[in-house]
Amino acid sequence: GAVVSQHPSRVICKSGTSVKIECRSLDFQATTMFWYRQFPKKSLMLMATSNEGSKATYEQGVEKDKFLINHASLTLSTLTVTSAHPEDSSFYICSASSGWSRRTEAFFGQGTRLTVV
Amino acid sequence: AQTVTQSQPEMSVQEAETVTLSCTYDTSESDYYLFWYKQPPSRQMILVIRQEAYKQQNATENRFSVNFQKAAKSFSLKISDSQLGDAAMYFCAYRSREGNNDMRFGAGTRLTVKP
Numbered sequence: 001g002a003v004v005s006q007h008p009s010r011v012i013c014k015s016g017t018s019v020k021i022e023c024r025s026l027d028f029q030a031t032t033m034f035w036y037r038q039f040p041k042k043s044l045m046l047m048a049t050s051n052e053g054s055k056a057t058y059e060q061g062v063e064k065d066k067f068l069i070n071h072a073s074l075t076l077s078t079l080t081v082t083s084a085h086p087e088d089s090s091f092y093i094c095s096a097s098s099g100w101s102r103r104t105e106a107f108f109g110q111g112t113r114l115t116v117v
Numbered sequence: 118a119q120t121v122t123q124s125q126p127e128m129s130v131q132e133a134e135t136v137t138l139s140c141t142y143d144t145s146e147s148d149y150y151l152f153w154y155k156q157p158p159s160r161q162m163i164l165v166i167r168q169e170a171y172k173q174q175n176a177t178e179n180r181f182s183v184n185f186q187k188a189a190k191s192f193s194l195k196i197s198d199s200q201l202g203d204a205a206m207y208f209c210a211y212r213s214r215e216g217n218n219d220m221r222f223g224a225g226t227r228l229t230v231k232p
Binding site: 032034036038041042043044046049051057091093095097104105106107108110111 | 150152154159160161162164167169208212217218219220221222223224225227
């Protein structure tokens with residue numbers, strides 16, 4: 001099956017600093033990538049959808065200047081949490097899809113647990 | 118935006134028995150995909166089954182099957198011969214064929230399997 005690698009799995013950063021999370025599709029070309037945030041025992045909240053080479057489309061209420069998403073290649077998307085604060089602490093998950101006509105499901109990374117202290 | 122509703126926060130089933138998890142969704146689109154994902158304690162999302170909206174036949178994957186009622190916008194998951202390893206959070210998801218083809222999830226159902 002398709003593999004999506006997300007790194008790091010855990011990160012602790014100081015308040016006010018920025019942290020970058022990488023999401024890589026290892027064996028397929030991801031034309032679309034999704035970034036989600038998951039609070040404890042809650043569902044996945046879609047933050048943004050990015051298509052390779054285009055600007056990400058953010059969901060209402062998600063600050064695009066705070067959560068910078070880059071999808072510069074067909075195998076890599078990054079989420080940068082800028083000027084992180086304790087309320088940004090959460091579990092972030094990426095998923096990738098290779099295109100509607102071929103595979104419709106999205107494959108998920110392992111997730112990143114971000115703790116801002 | 119489309120919404121996905123899972124009205125059962127928790128469900129419990131006896132090992133080897135059958136359980137059905139409910140999901141409804143709201144959309145104005147005619148073509149889309151529906152999925153059930155499983156999230157075990159590791160938090161890795163695992164695809165369980167998928168259904169194309171244009172197909173009337175219900176999808177099946179071994180012990181997992183769905184009851185897809187397009188007119189009612191209902192998409193339930195039936196797990197037969199439940200196993201201890203089936204214990205997890207189950208999320209229903211809707212993927213649009215329009216716009217950004219985004220994928221949205223329901224609130225999830227926590228399934229407990231009793232030995």
